Amino acid sequence: MCYNSSVLAQRGYIKSFDGTKLFYTIEGQGTPLVFCYGLVCSSLHWCYQLEYFRQKYQVIWLDYRGQNHSETPACKDKITLAHVAMDLKVLLKELNISKAVFLGHSMGVNIVLEFFRQYHSSVSAMVLINGAPRGPLETLFAKNYLQKWFKFLIKTNAKFPFLLANFWKLQRLNPFLLNLVKKKGFNSSLTPDKKIKQFYKEVFKTDFLVFLQLMQDYESYDCLQWLHTIDVPTLIIAGEKDKVIPLHQQELLHQLIPNSSLEIIKHGSHSPQMDLPELINLKIENFLNPPTYLATYLAKYLDSAQISAEST
Numbered sequence: 307m308c309y310n311s312s313v314l315a316q317r318g319y320i321k322s323f324d325g326t327k328l329f330y331t332i333e334g335q336g337t338p339l340v341f342c343y344g345l346v347c348s349s350l351h352w353c354y355q356l357e358y359f360r361q362k363y364q365v366i367w368l369d370y371r372g373q374n375h376s377e378t379p380a381c382k383d384k385i386t387l388a389h390v391a392m393d394l395k396v397l398l399k400e401l402n403i404s405k406a407v408f409l410g411h412s413m414g415v416n417i418v419l420e421f422f423r424q425y426h427s428s429v430s431a432m433v434l435i436n437g438a439p440r441g442p443l444e445t446l447f448a449k450n451y452l453q454k455w456f457k458f459l460i461k462t463n464a465k466f467p468f469l470l471a472n473f474w475k476l477q478r479l480n481p482f483l484l485n486l487v488k489k490k491g492f493n494s495s496l497t498p499d500k501k502i503k504q505f506y507k508e509v510f511k512t513d514f515l516v517f518l519q520l521m522q523d524y525e526s527y528d529c530l531q532w533l534h535t536i537d538v539p540t541l542i543i544a545g546e547k548d549k550v551i552p553l554h555q556q557e558l559l560h561q562l563i564p565n566s567s568l569e570i571i572k573h574g575s576h577s578p579q580m581d582l583p584e585l586i587n588l589k590i591e592n593f594l595n596p597p598t599y600l601a602t603y604l605a606k607y608l609d610s611a612q613i614s615a616e617s618t
Contacts, residue, residue: 314333314334314335315331315332315333315334316331316332316333317329317330317331317332318330320396320397320400322371322392322393322396323392323393323396324379324381324384324389326371326376326377326378326379326384326393327376327377328368328369328370328371328376328377328393328397329368329369329374329375329376330366330367330368330369330397331349331366331367332364332365332366332401333356333360333364333365333366334359334360334361334362334363334364334365335363335364336362336363336364337363337364337406337407337430337594338363338364338366338398338401338403338405338406338407339359339363339364339365339366339406339407339408339409340366340367340368340394340398340406340407340408340409341355341356341365341366341367341409341414342367342368342394342408342409342410342411342414342415342417342418343367343411343412343413343414344411344412344413344414345412345413345517345520345521345524346373346508346509346512346516346517346520347411347412347413347414347505347508347509348369348373348374348505348508349367349369350501350504350505350508351411351505351577351579351580352367352409352411352579353501353580354579354580354583354586354587355409355579355583355586355587355590358583358587359587359590359591363594366397366401366403366406368393368394368397370390370393370520371384371385371389371390371393372385372512372513372516372519372520373512373516374508374511374512378513378516382515382516382519383519385516385519385520385523386519386520386523387413387416387417387420387520387523387524387527388420388424388523390417390420391417391420391421391423391424391425392424394417394421395421395424395425395428398428404428405427405428405429405430406428406429406430407429407430407431407432407433407594408421408422408429408431408432408433409432409433409434409435409590410432410433410434410435410437411435411436411437411577411579412435412436412437412550412551412576413437413442413520413524414435414437415434415435415436415437415438415559416437416438416524416527416529418432418434419432419434419437419439419529419533420527420529422536422538423529423532426537426538429538430538430539431538431539431540431541431593431594432536432538432539432540432541433540433541433543433590433593434540434541434542434543434556434559435542435543435544435578435579435586436543436544436545436548436550436551436556436576436577436578437551437555437556437559438551438555438556438558438559439528439529439530439533439555439558439559439562440527440528440529440530441524441525441526441527441528442524442525442550442551443456443525456521456525459518460518460522463514463515463518467515470514471513471514471515474510474514474517475510475514477510478506478507478509478510483506484502484503484506487502487505487506488502489549490549490550490576491505491549491550491575491576491577492575492576492577492580492581493545493547493573493574493575493578493581496573496575496581496582497575497577497580497581501580530562533559533562533563534562534563534564536563536564536566537564539565539593540563540565540566540567541566541567541569541589541590541593542556542559542560542563542566542567542568542569543556543568543569543571543578543579543586543589543590544556544557544568544569544570544571544574544578545571545574545575545576545577545578545581546570546571546572546573546574547573547574547575548574548575548576548578549575549576550576551576553570556568556570567593569589571585571586571589572609584608585608585609588608
């Protein structure tokens with residue numbers, strides 16, 4: 307977390323539909339905003355948004371099954387995007403919330419979309435940041451060879467599960483991989499180095515089998531056939547320089563989701579909400595509350611200031 311808890315907050319655990327114990331946090335008052343992070347990530351990816359929006363809204367996030375503070379289900383087959391969506395529904399029922407705005411980043415976009423597919427009446431609006439409508443490996447890093455690599459990884463794990471699990475844990479000490487994450491996942495000239503290092507350490511706290519199971523389901527996910535049925539206000543945010551999920555994937559979401567709006571963040575990476583938090587917060591705020599003249603002026607000012615800073 308990158309904020310103190312001066313606002314009314316509630317943290318605790320719920321038992322989901324299958325008895326899995328899940329950690330959640332709810333802070334602030336007002337319209338509920340549910341934040342969904344990416345694959346083997348944490349609320350760290352939303353820390354600037356949680357700090358900002360908890361002042362005027364009710365901000366909520368849930369640690370996914372098998373990750374961070376939440377329990378791993380007894381059956382690994384229940385670690386899927388669909389099950390995470392079901393967990394979110396259980397959480398909303400526990401909190402007595404009938405409808406909320408859902409915000410997703412990276413894989414969190416697919417969780418938000420899956421939640422809409424299952425429980426559309428519980429969604430008032432969506433904010434989708436740097437996501438893709440189908441499995442990411444076909445275009446990850448603008449390459450397609452990772453699909454074959456991942457299939458090889460699954461076969462290898464079936465034969466040598468302990469070997470890969472131990473190898474996974476050792477990667478938290480791998481400086482080459484850390485440097486790769488800095489270059490591919492963030493704009494390292496904008497996101498503080500300590501935040502990137504904190505994220506990197508958190509990744510390898512997740513059990514390798516949890517990562518593998520969730521990644522398999524993520525890769526098989528495909529919502530292209532029903533995106534046209536989305537009937538709630540949808541804001542799509544894309545980092546112009548996203549090296550993880552290419553910009554054309556967010557453009558595709560925009561094309562297929564009726565009446566959606568697309569904001570392309572200049573110099574933004576795969577994590578524009580961490581690169582340029584003030585700008586992203588304003589984009590989201592303007593989406594939630596259509597801007598006055600002053601807010602429009604401020605948005606244009608931040609955009610121009612951002613471009614000027616990068617060009618010097």
